[in-house]
Amino acid sequence: MSHSAELTQVENSLSPLAPAVYIIGAGPGDPDLLTVKALKILQQADVIVLADSLVPQQILQDIRLEAEVVCTSNKTLEEILPLMIDRVRSHQSVVRLHSGDLSLYSAIHEQMQALAAAGVPFEVIPGISAFQAAAAKLKVELTVPGLVQTIILTRVSGRASAVPPSEELASLAAHQASLCLYLSALHVRAAQEKLLEHYPADTPVAVCFRIGWPDEKICLVPLEQMAAVTQEERLLRTTLYLISPALKTALVNESTSAARSQLYHPEHSHLFRPSR
Structure with missing residues (x-):
């Protein structure tokens, strides 16, 4: 089965996305390091709003051809938020795509507060830092x-x-x-x-x-x-x-023999490997 056929099969087996904002950590840039959940949502989303200066285009390789892609490197939060809110209220699913993991330097705190204040549902999907x-x-x-x-x-x-x-x-x-x-x-x-x-x-x-x-x-x-x-x-x-x-x-030729975890040491016992 071809890669495109496999993707089509996966897409057809997925439940439709609910209208909401899905805030996704895209990882460091390698599409293979996206979480499975993030990939599934990206493949179905109606709108993708991405920090294009930090997220490479290769992350978007499996999105729908008809998906709307909005780049935000030249936009302010006051321009980004109304766009996302409007799309969700128009019954569309929106991915807000950030680089890395969302718990680090992703500036999502203020976005989540504004979405909650507007009564717009959202979900956070972590990424690899x-x-x-x-x-x-x-x-x-x-x-x-x-x-x-x-x-x-x-x-x-x-x-x-x-x-x-x-x-x-x-x-x-x-x-x-x-x-x-x-x-x-x-x-x-x-x-x-x-x-x-x-x-x-x-x-x-x-x-x-x-x-x-x-x-x-x-x-x-x-x-x-x-x-x-x-x-x-x-x-x-x-x-x-x-x-x-x-x-x-x-580093080459650096000795590591002294650095060993006790977890798998033969002289270390625990609940699942009691001493003999």
Whole structure:
């Protein structure tokens, strides 16, 4: 059976979408990393409203030919919301498509509040975050027993969003956890200086540009080279930094024999594997 025939068969087996706004996390950019639920909704939606500067066109490869596609990179919330509300009140299903996972820097809080105030039903469908996709690409676990057990997701202050003083980067770096730094390429040199206040200069950093896109790029460098590599490669906007001692496991010839979870250790007993 051909791919198109398979899609048609799936589409025909699905229940019609109720008129509502379906807020979907598109993941980092790879269509194969969409959740099954997100893909099913995308295949049926009447209207797709997407952040086109952050969501690649490849995510739309299986939408209906007659679906209305509305790009929002040049629109304000005051233009986007009435459009979605109007389409739902006209008995259409609307997908609001954001990049990554909706729980991180997706600006959906105010959209959900406005939809609720207007009495418009909506549903939230989570996605894969870039930090998860990057770790998978690097073949690393960001929580290694005895080395690091905490992941911090943060950003530096920018024009669009201010970071509270209590979450200042240097204070977060003091934990020396696996730190995932979003939306900070324009401030990378200042960020590097703050990180170096607590992390050793040779701490591995994965500089990840457009993870999941056809032109993705990953550079694994010491922390002290993070800013220089960013500037040399001319990386902007959709760049994620993973700063973590766990990334040592991604380096060639790095020994990991001491880092082992007790969960599957033969000397560790638990409810489902009692001691003998």
